[in-house]
Amino acid sequence: MKSKSIKLSGNSYALLALLQEFGEMTSYDIKRALESSIENFWPVPHTTAYEEPARLAAAGYLSARQETGGRRRRVYALTDAGREALHDWATDSVAAPPQVRDESILKIFAGAEPGPLYAQGIAWHRAKLEELQGYLQLASAGEGF
Amino acid sequence: MKSKSIKLSGNSYALLALLQEFGEMTSYDIKRALESSIENFWPVPHTTAYEEPARLAAAGYLSARQETGGRRRRVYALTDAGREALHDWATDSVAAPPQVRDESILKIFAGAEPGPLYAQGIAWHRAKLEELQGYLQLASAGEGF
DNA sequence: TGGTCACCGTTCGTCCCGTACTATACGACT
DNA sequence: AGTCGTATAGTACGGGACGAACGGTGACCA
Numbered sequence: 001m002k003s004k005s006i007k008l009s010g011n012s013y014a015l016l017a018l019l020q021e022f023g024e025m026t027s028y029d030i031k032r033a034l035e036s037s038i039e040n041f042w043p044v045p046h047t048t049a050y051e052e053p054a055r056l057a058a059a060g061y062l063s064a065r066q067e068t069g070g071r072r073r074r075v076y077a078l079t080d081a082g083r084e085a086l087h088d089w090a091t092d093s094v095a096a097p098p099q100v101r102d103e104s105i106l107k108i109f110a111g112a113e114p115g116p117l118y119a120q121g122i123a124w125h126r127a128k129l130e131e132l133q134g135y136l137q138l139a140s141a142g143e144g145f
Numbered sequence: 146m147k148s149k150s151i152k153l154s155g156n157s158y159a160l161l162a163l164l165q166e167f168g169e170m171t172s173y174d175i176k177r178a179l180e181s182s183i184e185n186f187w188p189v190p191h192t193t194a195y196e197e198p199a200r201l202a203a204a205g206y207l208s209a210r211q212e213t214g215g216r217r218r219r220v221y222a223l224t225d226a227g228r229e230a231l232h233d234w235a236t237d238s239v240a241a242p243p244q245v246r247d248e249s250i251l252k253i254f255a256g257a258e259p260g261p262l263y264a265q266g267i268a269w270h271r272a273k274l275e276e277l278q279g280y281l282q283l284a285s286a287g288e289g290f
Numbered sequence: 291t292g293g294t295c296a297c298c299g300t301t302c303g304t305c306c307c308g309t310a311c312t313a314t315a316c317g318a319c320t
Numbered sequence: 321a322g323t324c325g326t327a328t329a330g331t332a333c334g335g336g337a338c339g340a341a342c343g344g345t346g347a348c349c350a
Contacts, residue, residue: 007339009305010248017255028329041250045307050330055305073329090257095249097269103155104240105186110162112235124242154336173298190338195299200336218298291350298345306337314329320322 006059008085014042015052016061016086019078026073027053040132061085151204153230159187160197161206161231164223171218172198185277206230 008016018033019025025033031049038044053076056062061082064074078086104117153161163178164170170178176194183189198221201207206227209219223231249262 007304010246010251011306013255014251017251020255026329031329038251038254041245041247041254043244043246047307047331051306086255090252090255093252093257093261093265095247095252095262095265098245098247098249098266099188100186100243100245101155101188102186102240102243104243106155106159106162106183107235107238107240109183109186110158110165110231110235112238116238117240120238120240121243152335156337171298176298192300192338193336196336293350294348296345296347298343300343301341303340304338307335309334310332312329312331315327317324317326319324 006055008061008089010042011044011048011052012056012061013086013089014038014044015049015056016078016082017090019062019076020083020086024075024077026075028073030076037135040128056082149204151200153206153234155187156189156193156197157201157206158231158234159183159189160193160201161223161227162235164207164221165228165231169220169222171220173218175221182280185273201227 014034015030018030018038022029022033027050030053031046034044034046034049053062053064053074057064057076061079062076063079064076066072066074102121104121108114108117159179160175163175163183167174167178172195175198176191179189179191179194198207198209198219202209202221206224207221208224209221211217211219247266249266253259253262
């Protein structure tokens with residue numbers, strides 16, 4: 001039922017995975033979900049939450065239906081094609097190597113004073129660590145790990 | 146002396162920094178340099194080593210001169226404008242937060258069997274650790290840290 | 291003189307992505 | 321009721337990023 005064949009990227013699979021997890025979502029739901037957990041291992045700019053579902057729907061991986069009240073937003077959900085594509089991708093257990101993109105190191109490489117950048121980076125990592133430990137607590141509490 | 150004003154991205158600064166470090170380089174030199182150290186904190190696809198210097202040169206940040214023998218490759222070097230732009234950027238000690246992009250976690254999020262992906266990831270990290278420790282040794286030996 | 295291998299370089303089309311901006315709902319305040 | 325502020329929600333757009341695929345070049349050896 002694809003009207004148009006497109007190439008699915010990491011971003012695409014991120015959206016498909018969210019929809020698999022949460023069922024129906026509007027673009028805004030997707031945006032918030034991306035900004036909370038997913039961003040930690042797969043950063044995606046917010047406009048993707050609006051542009052990509054349209055692409056995916058056009059290619060038959062998502063269904064879209066219009067809300068009747070309020071803003072009449074589109075609500076997206078996986079189609080069978082979408083579920084299948086996601087499954088095929090996920091079960092191929094060969095993943096691209098992880099990447100790190102750290103502007104502060106690049107600046108140091110370019111000759112910047114390391115001091116302030118290190119300080120900033122350490123603060124950031126501490127905060128992130130705390131955030132993640134929070135998630136871990138939640139998970140432990142919720143699922144009895 | 147810019148003939149055209151362009152916006153400099155992280156990739157642009159990565160190239161400028163390389164040229165500051167090594168002086169004159171051809172695209173291929175740049176490509177190899179990107180693939181060795183820089184990739185560890187700022188991944189860049191190899192086509193950038195060919196496309197971006199042209200853009201930078203057009204905007205006056207690089208000079209280009211043609212080799213006389215062999216493949217008559219272009220050799221790039223920083224202009225004063227390039228050096229200055231790099232310096233301005235580097236000395237502004239506010240850096241974007243680091244990002245991680247790890248497809249294997251995304252696959253697990255999508256419902257993949259974690260086992261094989263973890264194994265693969267751990268192997269990868271071990272190898273990377275060794276590589277980096279190698280660099281550290283070289284640095285210690287060379288500069289007496 | 292041609293084979294082949296490693297090295298070197300480019301083209302192309304699509305997707306990505308940041309910036310800037312717009313619009314809508316809703317409560318509070320007057 | 322009006323209007324203001326704020327959070328929520330959504331869009332337009334242009335140029336850079338990126339991967340796939342291909343094309344050339346030169347050294348060396350049979």
